[in-house]
Amino acid sequence: MIENRLILLLRKSKTLTQKFPSSNSREWKTFTTPCGFSTESQSRFYSSFPRLIPASENPVARSFIGYGLRSLLQNNCKNFYKPSLRNCSTVASVSPKSTEAMKLLVTAGPKAQKAVGIWLFVSAAWVFSMVVLGGVTRLTRSGLSMTDWKFTGGLPPLSDDEWLIEFEKYKQSPEYKRVNKGMNLDDFKFIYWMEYAHRMWGRALGIMFALPFSYFLRKKYITVQLGLKLSGLFALGAGQGLIGWWMVKSGLEEPVSEHTEPRVSPYRLAAHLTSAFVIYSGLFWTALSVVMPEPPTESVAWVKGAAKVKRIALPVSILVGITAVSGAFVAGNDAGRAFNTFPKMGDVWIPEDVFALKPVMRNFFENTATVQLDHRILATATLFSVGGLWWLTRKIDIHPAIRSLIGSTVGMAALQVTLGISTLLSYVPVSLGAAHQAGALTLLTLMILLNHTLRRPSLHLLKTLPAVAKTA
Numbered sequence: 001m002i003e004n005r006l007i008l009l010l011r012k013s014k015t016l017t018q019k020f021p022s023s024n025s026r027e028w029k030t031f032t033t034p035c036g037f038s039t040e041s042q043s044r045f046y047s048s049f050p051r052l053i054p055a056s057e058n059p060v061a062r063s064f065i066g067y068g069l070r071s072l073l074q075n076n077c078k079n080f081y082k083p084s085l086r087n088c089s090t091v092a093s094v095s096p097k098s099t100e101a102m103k104l105l106v107t108a109g110p111k112a113q114k115a116v117g118i119w120l121f122v123s124a125a126w127v128f129s130m131v132v133l134g135g136v137t138r139l140t141r142s143g144l145s146m147t148d149w150k151f152t153g154g155l156p157p158l159s160d161d162e163w164l165i166e167f168e169k170y171k172q173s174p175e176y177k178r179v180n181k182g183m184n185l186d187d188f189k190f191i192y193w194m195e196y197a198h199r200m201w202g203r204a205l206g207i208m209f210a211l212p213f214s215y216f217l218r219k220k221y222i223t224v225q226l227g228l229k230l231s232g233l234f235a236l237g238a239g240q241g242l243i244g245w246w247m248v249k250s251g252l253e254e255p256v257s258e259h260t261e262p263r264v265s266p267y268r269l270a271a272h273l274t275s276a277f278v279i280y281s282g283l284f285w286t287a288l289s290v291v292m293p294e295p296p297t298e299s300v301a302w303v304k305g306a307a308k309v310k311r312i313a314l315p316v317s318i319l320v321g322i323t324a325v326s327g328a329f330v331a332g333n334d335a336g337r338a339f340n341t342f343p344k345m346g347d348v349w350i351p352e353d354v355f356a357l358k359p360v361m362r363n364f365f366e367n368t369a370t371v372q373l374d375h376r377i378l379a380t381a382t383l384f385s386v387g388g389l390w391w392l393t394r395k396i397d398i399h400p401a402i403r404s405l406i407g408s409t410v411g412m413a414a415l416q417v418t419l420g421i422s423t424l425l426s427y428v429p430v431s432l433g434a435a436h437q438a439g440a441l442t443l444l445t446l447m448i449l450l451n452h453t454l455r456r457p458s459l460h461l462l463k464t465l466p467a468v469a470k471t472a
Contacts (some may be wrong), residue, residue: 105225105226108220113291114291115216115221116216116290117287119216120286121287123283124283124287127279128438128441129201130201131438131441133201134276135434136194136430137198138269140191140194141175141179142195143198143251144170145188145194146192146196147169147172149248152203153199153203167185167188174253178261202237209234210234244272246268250268263334264332266332269331270328273324273325273328277325280441281444288452295455297399297457299468300466300467300468302399303462305398306398306453306456312388313447313450316382324440324441329364330371330375333367336433337428339351339369342424342425345373354370355370379416382413383414386409387413389409390409402453405446412439419439423435
């Protein structure tokens with residue numbers, strides 16, 4: 001009787017162990033003993049020994065029976081399932097979600113990501129407007145109207161007496177004495193307001209950037225990596241004001257020759273404009289990285305195609321940047337108001353005095369003829385390079401968005417060259433000159449966007465991509 005009940009209980013226990021899923025090694029490791037029984041099942045099984053043996057039995061016999069059952073179970077459990085360490089893994093610690101989060105610059109959720117992205121795009125657009133406003137300020141010859149500078153700025157003249165004081169300061173400048181002698185107060189007010197608006201617009205940008213930045217830091221929306229990048233861009237923005245005054249100060253000094261028109265140093269103007277381009281590019285690239293952590297791709301073939309396009313697009317982008325900087329030297333030397341013909345420069349293709357200055361390197365930055373010739377050559381090379389980019393990538397298998405972006409870049413390059421020629425032939429009117437400067441930054445924007453979409457996707461995304469994109 002007792003033996004039958006023992007055999008029945010053993011069979012039930014064996015059936016219980018077989019019901020556990022053998023594939024889940026972590027459950028066995030956590031909740032089972034080495035022989036495959038859960039701790040709770042063993043406790044219940046051993047506690048049933050007194051019920052299996054009649055109460056009238058000798059206690060010694062009951063002890064021997066219990067000992068025998070334990071030995072029998074331990075021997076039989078040798079053939080039961082034992083968990084293997086090979087099946088144990090730390091998938092949770094390296095899950096796809098964790099991998100994706102490591103690539104994100106904003107880790108506080110989609111709403112935070114959208115908020116930071118909008119803020120950065122608005123900041124980039126603000127810098128864009130600053131560049132255009134600066135171009136208008138230069139083209140209207142307003143940049144030297146304010147003869148002093150304060151980092152925090154101040155209120156404009158509010159009374160007639162204050163206006164007269166500012167006007168008297170301007171009358172002491174070389175520009176008034178040699179260019180604007182006889183200017184009335186109303187004309188002075190116009191150029192003063194232009195320069196004042198440019199300066200205060202830059203200070204407003206600093207406040208608009210700093211306040212949301214401090215808020216996002218306090219809310220822990222952004223990663224340390226993004227925080228360092230934005231801190232660097234903010235420092236560049238603060239330094240941009242100092243560079244601007246450093247540039248203006250050069251125009252307030254007496255020219256070397258009495259026949260020379262007062263103007264700012266072309267080197268300092270190029271530094272000021274190049275710094276603005278760097279800040280804009282950094283903000284725009286970072287904003288794209290926040291809202292688009294992964295490049296657009298749907299197949300391994302498109303990833304390989306994007307890599308081929310990137311090898312061509314990168315040097316073209318560098319050429320676009322060099323051409324934009326050469327435009328700053330054209331502006332700094334007022335070279336757009338000379339040789340107002342195209343394609344020839346006057347009656348010749350290359351002026352005779354392109355290497356008139358010594359040493360020779362000065363001609364590329366200070367000689368009006370050489371600076372304009374350089375800009376013409378670089379602009380033409382940029383147009384053909386962007387066109388070559390489109391031609392060489394026609395048969396490469398790439399994402400449709402990338403192909404469309406390349407086409408837009410070609411169109412913008414052609415428009416920019418057209419604007420440049422029109423500006424030159426029209427003797428640099430303010431409207432066309434400002435449009436040409438905005439066009440340079442727009443073309444640079446498209447090249448930044450193109451290079452950003454040509455990035456290599458993360459390893460996790462690559463593993464999930466099919467070999468060839470599915471067609472509708």
